[in-house]
Amino acid sequence: MANIKEIARMAGVSVTTVSRVLNNHPYVSKDKRDAVLQTIEQLDYTRNMNAVHLITGRTGAVAVILPYIHAFYFSIIMNGLAHEALLSQYRLILCQSNYLEEEEIKVLEMLRHKEIDGVVIVSTALKPEIIEEYTAYGPIITCQDSGERRYSSVYIEHYAAFKQGLEYLTGKGYRSIGYCEGRRNGSSAVIRQTAYREFIAEHQLAFEEEWMIYDCTTEEDGAAAALSLLKMSQRPEAMIITGDHVAAGLIIEARRSGLSIPGDLAVMGFDNQPIGRLLQITTMDNHLYEMGAAAFRIIHEQIHSERPEPVYRKLDYRIIERSTV
Amino acid sequence: MANIKEIARMAGVSVTTVSRVLNNHPYVSKDKRDAVLQTIEQLDYTRNMNAVHLITGRTGAVAVILPYIHAFYFSIIMNGLAHEALLSQYRLILCQSNYLEEEEIKVLEMLRHKEIDGVVIVSTALKPEIIEEYTAYGPIITCQDSGERRYSSVYIEHYAAFKQGLEYLTGKGYRSIGYCEGRRNGSSAVIRQTAYREFIAEHQLAFEEEWMIYDCTTEEDGAAAALSLLKMSQRPEAMIITGDHVAAGLIIEARRSGLSIPGDLAVMGFDNQPIGRLLQITTMDNHLYEMGAAAFRIIHEQIHSERPEPVYRKLDYRIIERSTV
DNA sequence: TTGTAAGCGTTATCAT
DNA sequence: ATGATAACGCTTACAA
Numbered sequence: 001m002a003n004i005k006e007i008a009r010m011a012g013v014s015v016t017t018v019s020r021v022l023n024n025h026p027y028v029s030k031d032k033r034d035a036v037l038q039t040i041e042q043l044d045y046t047r048n049m050n051a052v053h054l055i056t057g058r059t060g061a062v063a064v065i066l067p068y069i070h071a072f073y074f075s076i077i078m079n080g081l082a083h084e085a086l087l088s089q090y091r092l093i094l095c096q097s098n099y100l101e102e103e104e105i106k107v108l109e110m111l112r113h114k115e116i117d118g119v120v121i122v123s124t125a126l127k128p129e130i131i132e133e134y135t136a137y138g139p140i141i142t143c144q145d146s147g148e149r150r151y152s153s154v155y156i157e158h159y160a161a162f163k164q165g166l167e168y169l170t171g172k173g174y175r176s177i178g179y180c181e182g183r184r185n186g187s188s189a190v191i192r193q194t195a196y197r198e199f200i201a202e203h204q205l206a207f208e209e210e211w212m213i214y215d216c217t218t219e220e221d222g223a224a225a226a227l228s229l230l231k232m233s234q235r236p237e238a239m240i241i242t243g244d245h246v247a248a249g250l251i252i253e254a255r256r257s258g259l260s261i262p263g264d265l266a267v268m269g270f271d272n273q274p275i276g277r278l279l280q281i282t283t284m285d286n287h288l289y290e291m292g293a294a295a296f297r298i299i300h301e302q303i304h305s306e307r308p309e310p311v312y313r314k315l316d317y318r319i320i321e322r323s324t325v
Numbered sequence: 326m327a328n329i330k331e332i333a334r335m336a337g338v339s340v341t342t343v344s345r346v347l348n349n350h351p352y353v354s355k356d357k358r359d360a361v362l363q364t365i366e367q368l369d370y371t372r373n374m375n376a377v378h379l380i381t382g383r384t385g386a387v388a389v390i391l392p393y394i395h396a397f398y399f400s401i402i403m404n405g406l407a408h409e410a411l412l413s414q415y416r417l418i419l420c421q422s423n424y425l426e427e428e429e430i431k432v433l434e435m436l437r438h439k440e441i442d443g444v445v446i447v448s449t450a451l452k453p454e455i456i457e458e459y460t461a462y463g464p465i466i467t468c469q470d471s472g473e474r475r476y477s478s479v480y481i482e483h484y485a486a487f488k489q490g491l492e493y494l495t496g497k498g499y500r501s502i503g504y505c506e507g508r509r510n511g512s513s514a515v516i517r518q519t520a521y522r523e524f525i526a527e528h529q530l531a532f533e534e535e536w537m538i539y540d541c542t543t544e545e546d547g548a549a550a551a552l553s554l555l556k557m558s559q560r561p562e563a564m565i566i567t568g569d570h571v572a573a574g575l576i577i578e579a580r581r582s583g584l585s586i587p588g589d590l591a592v593m594g595f596d597n598q599p600i601g602r603l604l605q606i607t608t609m610d611n612h613l614y615e616m617g618a619a620a621f622r623i624i625h626e627q628i629h630s631e632r633p634e635p636v637y638r639k640l641d642y643r644i645i646e647r648s649t650v
Numbered sequence: 651t652t653g654t655a656a657g658c659g660t661t662a663t664c665a666t
Numbered sequence: 667a668t669g670a671t672a673a674c675g676c677t678t679a680c681a682a
Contacts, residue, residue, distance in 0.1 A: 003675055014653045027651055049438040050378040051675035055658050075395035082421055094419040096407055113374040219603045278544045328659055339669040352667050376659035380674050
C-alpha cells in the first residue's frame with residue numbers, strides 16, 4: 001500500500017509538502033497541492049493512522065465503560081455520549097464490562113498504552129483509588145458521585161432523588177412502601193437502600209423485611225416480585241422500583257393476577273424509560289441523556305487542555321406524574 | 326513517560342532484549358529477563374501500542390456496525406460478538422450508525438487507515454458494491470444475506486423464516502393475517518414484506534391494505550397498532566409482528582381495550598426476546614446470539630489467514646410455541 | 651513556499 | 667543468547 005514517501009516522489013514534491021496537504025496547512029502553492037491531491041487520488045492513498053497516532057500522541061478516541069449495553073439505563077446515557085462524540089469528531093470505544101473489574105482495568109490500560117485519549121466510566125465495580133491511579137495517564141470521568149476525587153464526575157444525587165420519590169409517595173398518603181432494588185452491587189443501589197431504610201425509620205413507616213426485594217434488573221424480575229407480593233400476608237400499599245422496565249414487569253403481572261394499580265398497589269418507577277410512557281408509570285426522570293452528553297463534553301475539554309482540573313457536575317431530577325401512584 | 330530505550334539503558338541490556346521480554350520470546354537468560362522485568366516495574370513502564378500497531382500492521386481491534394445498540398435485535402447479536410471477541414483477546418469497536426451511510430463509511434475508512442483489523446456489519450444502509458470495494462483493505466463480514474459477494478456473511482433466510490411463521494398461523498386455522506413490519510428501510514423488512522404478500526396471494530387469504538402496518542420498532546408502535554386495529558371495520562384474526570417488544574406493546578394495549586389474545590386476535594412475534602417470555606408470546610427464534618458469535622469467529626479466522634476466501638454461513642430458525650397463537 | 655532530517659517507540663533482520 | 671541497526675509511516679523543527 002502506498003505511503004507518503006511514494007506520493008511525494010510521484011508528485012515531485014517532498015514528504016513535508018504532502019503532509020501539509022494532508023493536514024490542510026497553509027503555505028502550499030496551488031500547483032503542488034493539486035499535484036499531490038491528484039497523486040493521492042490516483043494511488044488510492046490514505047494515511048496509516050497508527051503512524052499519526054504515534055507521532056502526535058493522540059488517537060481521537062474515547063472509551064466508555066458500562067456494565068450492559070442492553071440495559072435501558074445505560075443505553076440512554078450512551079446515546080447522550082454518542083451524540084456529543086459525533087459533534088466533536090471523536091470516536092467512542094465501547095466496553096461492556098459486566099461489572100468485571102478485569103474488563104474495566106483493560107480499558108484503563110488502553111489509556112495507559114495510549115490507544116485512547118480518555119475514559120468515560122458510566123458505572124463501575126472499581127474502587128475509586130484504582131481509578132485515581134490511572135488519572136496519571138489521561139483524563140477520566142465517571143457518571144457516579146465518588147466524592148471530589150482526582151477525576152471528574154457527572155452525577156445524580158441518588159440519595160436525595162430517592163428520598164424525594166419516597167416523599168412523593170407518603171405525600172399521596174401511602175404509609176407502607178416496598179422497594180425493588182436494582183443490581184445488588186450497583187453503586188447506586190447501595191445509596192438508595194440507605195435512603196430507603198433511613199426514610200422508613202425517620203417517618204416511622206410500616207416495614208416488613210420481605211418488602212425489600214433485591215436484584216431486580218429485568219421485566220421478569222419485576223413479574224416475579226409481583227408474584228411474591230401476592231403471597232405476602234401483609235402487602236405494602238406502594239412499591240418504589242428502580243427501572244421502569246422492572247416496574248412494567250411487576251405491573252403487568254400484578255394486573256394479570258387481578259390487582260388494581262394504583263388502587264390495590266401504587267407503583268413508582270425510576271429512570272423514565274420508554275416502556276414507562278406506554279404503561280403510564282409514574283416515574284423519576286434522571287436526565288440520563290444529558291448525563292452522557294455532559295460527560296463527553298467535559299472529557300473532551302480535558303483532553304485538549306494542558307493541565308486539566310477535575311470537574312464535578314451535579315444533575316437535577318424531577319418526578320413525572322402519570323397514573324400508577 | 327518511559328520508553329523501551331530507557332528500560333534497556335537502565336537494565337543494562339539492548340532494546341531488542343527488552344522487546345523480547347515484552348513479547349515472551351525465548352532465548353533470554355533468566356538474569357537479563359529479571360533485570361528487565363524489575364526495571365519495567367520500577368518505572369511503571371508500558372508499551373506505546375501505537376508504535377506496536379505501526380510496526381506490526383495489526384491493531385487487535387474489530388469494528389461492529391449496527392444501527393441502534395438499544396434495539397434488542399442488535400444487542401443480542403452484539404452479545405454473541407462480544408463473547409467471542411473476549412475469547413480471542415480482541416477488542417470490539419462499536420459504531421451505532423443510525424443507518425447513516427456516512428457513519429458506516431467512516432468505519433470502513435478506519436479499516437483502510439489500518440486502525441482496525443476487520444469489520445462486522447450487522448445491518449447496513451450501504452450498497453453491497455461499496456462494501457465490496459473495501460474488502461481490498463481487510464476482511465469484512467455482514468450479518469445479512471447479500472448473495473455470494475467478495476465478503477463473508479452469516480445470515481438468516483428471512484424469506485423462508487417468515488413464510489414458515491405464516492404457515493404456522495394458517496396451520497392453526499387463521500385465514501386473515503395482518504403484519505406489523507419493522508423499520509421500513511431495514512433490509513430484512515423488504516424481504517419479509519415480499520414473503521408476506523406472496524404468501525397471502527398463494528394461499529388466497531383475506532387481505533386489507535390497512536392490515537399492513539409499517540415502521541413498528543418500539544413498544545409504543547405496537548400499542549398504536551393495537552389501537553388502529555380496534556378501529557378497523559374488518560380486523561384480521563392474527564397478527565405477525567417482527568420484534569417481540571413490538572408484539573408486547575400491541576398485546577398490552579389490545580388487552581387493555583378488552584381484546585382477548587389469542588381468542589379475539591392471535592399474535593406471533595419474531596426474534597425471541599426476553600419480554601416475549603414474560604408475556605408468553607409465541608415467537609420465532611432466529612438464533613441471533615449464535616449469529617454474532619459465528620460472525621466474529623469467521624472474521625477472526627480471516628484476519629489471521631493469508632488469502633482469506635469469503636465464507637457464507639446460513640443459520641437456522643425455529644418456532645417457540647407459547648400462548649398468543 | 652519548500653525541503654532536509656530528526657524524531658515518535660516499537661519490532662524485525664541479521665549479525666555475532 | 668544478545669545486540670546494532672534498519673525499518674514502520676508519519677509530523678515537525680529548522681533551514682533555505
